[in-house]
Amino acid sequence: MRIKVGVIFGGETVEHEVSIITAVQAMNAMDKEKYEVIPIYITKNREWYTGEMLRDIESYKDFSLIKKYATNVVLYEKNGSYVLQSKGMFKRVVSDIDVAFPITHGTNVEDGVLQGYLQTIGIPYVGPNVYAAATGQDKVYQKQIWSNEDIPMTKYVWFYDADYKRDSDEVVKKVSKLKYPVIVKPATCGSSIGIKVAKTKNDLTDAIGEAIQYDNKIVVEEMVQNLKEVNISILGNYERQKVSIIEEVLSDQDFLTYEEKYLGGKKGKMPRKGKVANVSAKRAMPSKGMLSCTRKMADIKEKTQKEIEDIAIRAFKALGSSGCARLDFMIDQKTNKVYLNEINSIPGSLAFYLWEPKEIKYNELLDEMINIGIKDYRKRSSKTRSFDSNILEGMQNVGVKGAKGKLR
Ligand SMILES: Nc1ncnc2c1ncn2[C@@H]1O[C@H](COP(=O)(O)OP(=O)(O)O)[C@@H](O)[C@H]1O
Ligand SMILES: [Mg+2]
Numbered sequence: 408m409r410i411k412v413g414v415i416f417g418g419e420t421v422e423h424e425v426s427i428i429t430a431v432q433a434m435n436a437m438d439k440e441k442y443e444v445i446p447i448y449i450t451k452n453r454e455w456y457t458g459e460m461l462r463d464i465e466s467y468k469d470f471s472l473i474k475k476y477a478t479n480v481v482l483y484e485k486n487g488s489y490v491l492q493s494k495g496m497f498k499r500v501v502s503d504i505d506v507a508f509p510i511t512h513g514t515n516v517e518d519g520v521l522q523g524y525l526q527t528i529g530i531p532y533v534g535p536n537v538y539a540a541a542t543g544q545d546k547v548y549q550k551q552i553w554s555n556e557d558i559p560m561t562k563y564v565w566f567y568d569a570d571y572k573r574d575s576d577e578v579v580k581k582v583s584k585l586k587y588p589v590i591v592k593p594a595t596c597g598s599s600i601g602i603k604v605a606k607t608k609n610d611l612t613d614a615i616g617e618a619i620q621y622d623n624k625i626v627v628e629e630m631v632q633n634l635k636e637v638n639i640s641i642l643g644n645y646e647r648q649k650v651s652i653i654e655e656v657l658s659d660q661d662f663l664t665y666e667e668k669y670l671g672g673k674k675g676k677m678p679r680k681g682k683v684a685n686v687s688a689k690r691a692m693p694s695k696g697m698l699s700c701t702r703k704m705a706d707i708k709e710k711t712q713k714e715i716e717d718i719a720i721r722a723f724k725a726l727g728s729s730g731c732a733r734l735d736f737m738i739d740q741k742t743n744k745v746y747l748n749e750i751n752s753i754p755g756s757l758a759f760y761l762w763e764p765k766e767i768k769y770n771e772l773l774d775e776m777i778n779i780g781i782k783d784y785r786k787r788s789s790k791t792r793s794f795d796s797n798i799l800e801g802m803q804n805v806g807v808k809g810a811k812g813k814l815r
Pocket of ligand 2: 598599735749
């Protein structure tokens with residue numbers, strides 16, 4: 408019997424379109440002998456849809472067609488099964504699923520919010536759990552955890568938009584602990600959205616103004632000089648991990664922009680070399696996904712390779728991640744110093760291109776991810792999370808006030 412995999416994608420996130428691309432790629436790559444794929448698309452308005460048409464990228468050009476031909480559903484647990492049930496007057500079970508596979512990017516869907524829902528209803532799911540997803544999405548949380556594990560990172564400070572609005576001078580003073588140029592980022596976005604470089608103190612207000620449009624938590628980092636960016640992927644969970652090849656990301660910008668990541672650097676107005684890049688999130692659908700980046704195998708010494716592999720595994724484990732994550736590193740080519748930039752818990756294209764050179768095909772990668780998700784579920788289920796006995800049972804004739812007193 409084939410395993411029914413509910414691939415969940417989209418959602419209310421600035422990376423909505425990128426998730427559609429990643430999910431459609433993955434659904435097409437999944438082994439048809441082993442898996443029955445059930446697409447579950449979450450619209451930007453948080454409505455859930457299912458239907459075969461959602462496997463075709465063309466369907467997303469005209470949303471009215473999805474509304475008309477796909478089925479609006481809810482996912483919930485019914486008599487021990489996990490079902491997609493249609494909404495509206497005539498409710499019916501459209502499909503049941505064995506395992507959920509979030510192929511989602513960004514806030515609300517990659518940051519533990521969706522994972523929390525899946526875990527609450529009890530369905531097995533692929534990828535990071537709530538904690539790993541939440542810390543993986545928040546650039547400040549991950550830095551705080553990693554600094555306790557001696558993971559090398561750039562110097563940084565962070566603050567809330569409210570702190571800045573209350574006393575901007577205090578924030579500027581805080582940032583002055585860092586060496587300029589600095590880079591200002593919303594803590595929980597992605598795809599380079601809202602990120603700006605401040606070459607001097609004079610640029611700081613502008614950069615912070617940009618970032619606080621996207622998040623109430625802001626991080627400011629020292630910039631790595633003589634930058635070479637490399638990516639590595641880790642496949643596994645807290646028990647076992649495999650490392651992919653290390654790839655260099657080529658860029659002639661100050662940093663990788665949204666266009667470079669998802670539009671192949673062709674569409675949209677490109678900032679000129681040396682200029683601070685700043686890209687709006689409100690874009691037409693990107694065409695090619697992460698693959699369109701110009702890239703090559705990293706030209707690094709074996710010692711650096713080993714160092715990156717070791718840091719990547721330790722960083723992945725420190726967050727308790729699971730599935731296939733991509734970890735992005737920065738190297739100062741003059742000093743050869745390596746810095747971990749961030750983790751992408753559910754990366755664009757699931758980073759399959761980092762596994763192919765290791766003789767792991769995309770369908771095999773998806774296979775491993777699903778197996779790991781099922782293993783995680785079994786592990787979770789084997790732990791005691793509640794007691795069968797009801798401590799409230801023996802209580803007699805106590806009002807709400809009395810009950811509270813007894814439980815305290
Ligand atoms: N400290 C830094 N020094 C130099 N370049 C940086 C630094 N932080 C980020 N960048 C550049 O900005 C890009 C986007 O930043 P990143 O933190 O990866 O945000 P996102 O989550 O949007 O991908 C990176 O790929 C890199 O090119
Ligand atoms: Mg990044």
